[in-house]
Amino acid sequence: MRIVLVGPPGAGKGTQAVRLAEKLGIPHISTGDLFRANISRQTELGKLAKSYMDAGNLVPDEVTIAMAKDRMEQPDAENGFLLDGFPRNVSQAEALDELLRDEHMTLDAVLDLEVPEEEVVKRIAGRRICRNDSSHVFHVTYSKPEQEGVCDVCGGELYQRDDDSEDTVRKRLEVYHTQTEPIIDYYKAQELVVTISSLGPVDEITQRALEALKREKAGK
Numbered sequence: 001m002r003i004v005l006v007g008p009p010g011a012g013k014g015t016q017a018v019r020l021a022e023k024l025g026i027p028h029i030s031t032g033d034l035f036r037a038n039i040s041r042q043t044e045l046g047k048l049a050k051s052y053m054d055a056g057n058l059v060p061d062e063v064t065i066a067m068a069k070d071r072m073e074q075p076d077a078e079n080g081f082l083l084d085g086f087p088r089n090v091s092q093a094e095a096l097d098e099l100l101r102d103e104h105m106t107l108d109a110v111l112d113l114e115v116p117e118e119e120v121v122k123r124i125a126g127r128r129i130c131r132n133d134s135s136h137v138f139h140v141t142y143s144k145p146e147q148e149g150v151c152d153v154c155g156g157e158l159y160q161r162d163d164d165s166e167d168t169v170r171k172r173l174e175v176y177h178t179q180t181e182p183i184i185d186y187y188k189a190q191e192l193v194v195t196i197s198s199l200g201p202v203d204e205i206t207q208r209a210l211e212a213l214k215r216e217k218a219g220k
């Protein structure tokens, strides 16, 4: 399956993507995680991306699309992938369509995670991620690690993302509404959008998502 996950920052995309990718047997591709890995390796791409990320802006399309394309072309993504955080504007969605068309592929679904803004703000304020791998995500009250400050998955140090500060979050939400939300209409025109509530226990949301994807597949 080829799936795009969409939703505001803090909706639980990364949290759900890890679980869904495992259940569906496809790789989880997060452009945010790829940028953070570049930042920790101090690559040129990482240095460029950090300046945009810290301001809550989108990294320019050209580098983002090239990075996403490169990742989607890896052998593990041959039979499908779950995109998290990409595409993030209509130009990226058009670029993805073109890429898929060139390979005679199509998307199966766009899973839209709906969460009220006040919940998103609480989730982001308490989010902690792992230094070793930013897809290891915790929350100081909703999803506590067994030992404070230590990643349950790999023992790495947990920290708060630089762009999870209050000011940057406000900017990221604005960018979401103005630049990312329009992709929902773009994909509605292709009849690909499946909307679910991302409120409630993490496992229930995973179940909800799997059932919604199954219904979408059966309806085609």
Ligand code: ADP
Residues within 6 Å of the ligand: 007, 008, 009, 010, 011, 012, 013, 014, 015, 016, 123, 124, 126, 127, 128, 137, 138, 139, 140, 142, 143, 198, 199, 200, 201, 202, 205
């Ligand atoms: P996104 O990738 O959409 O930005 P994350 O998956 O990183 O969102 O989740 C944001 C924060 O909310 C994390 O700290 C995560 O532990 C927490 N979280 C995720 N899903 C839920 C949920 N269903 N209920 C409460 N907190 C959640």
Ligand code: AMP
Residues within 6 Å of the ligand: 009, 031, 032, 033, 035, 052, 053, 054, 056, 057, 058, 059, 060, 064, 084, 085, 086, 087, 088, 092, 163, 172
């Ligand atoms: P995320 O981890 O998805 O919350 O993304 C963190 C930050 O990385 C965003 O605020 C952007 O600055 C940058 N980023 C991630 N994905 C993209 C994308 N598809 N296009 C542009 N910037 C991105």
